[in-house]
Amino acid sequence: MYTYEECGQMFDEIADSMPYELYRELSGGLRLDIRTKLHPKAVAGDLYILGEYHRNNIGKYIVFYYGSISRVYGHLPREKFCEMLRRILAHELRHHNEYLAGCDDLTLYDNRQINDYLISKGVR
Numbered sequence: 001m002y003t004y005e006e007c008g009q010m011f012d013e014i015a016d017s018m019p020y021e022l023y024r025e026l027s028g029g030l031r032l033d034i035r036t037k038l039h040p041k042a043v044a045g046d047l048y049i050l051g052e053y054h055r056n057n058i059g060k061y062i063v064f065y066y067g068s069i070s071r072v073y074g075h076l077p078r079e080k081f082c083e084m085l086r087r088i089l090a091h092e093l094r095h096h097n098e099y100l101a102g103c104d105d106l107t108l109y110d111n112r113q114i115n116d117y118l119i120s121k122g123v124r
Helices: 006-018 066-073 078-102 107-119
Strands: 029-033 051-056 059-065
Touching: 006 029, 006 066, 006 078, 029 066, 059 066, 059 078, 066 078, 078 107
Parallel strands: 029 059
Antiparallel strands: 051 059
16 A cells, blocks of 8 residues: 555656646646545445546646545555556546547547446446
């Protein structure tokens, strides 16, 4: 298990290694929230929100949920844990850049993933 501070440091290093252009117009930046966030469609308390892209009157920003990330990936060795953090960041940055481009393909993909999850749980 990694501490909140360790996770934040890893995210900082990963974010610094990615091309600056991916962050254009991300006025609110990146935030690491300590909470665990369960997905509203979770059937058995086993579907967590790891990160979210937000657009509102405050601006555009990304929130990562430390509690969720720790619960899902906290058991992994450091190298694999960092890779999962990189994937989560890349996923949320893609939401941001698709929004800027007027595209929503990743949201459609996410919705299909949720649908597949519900089917696997016998809900659909």
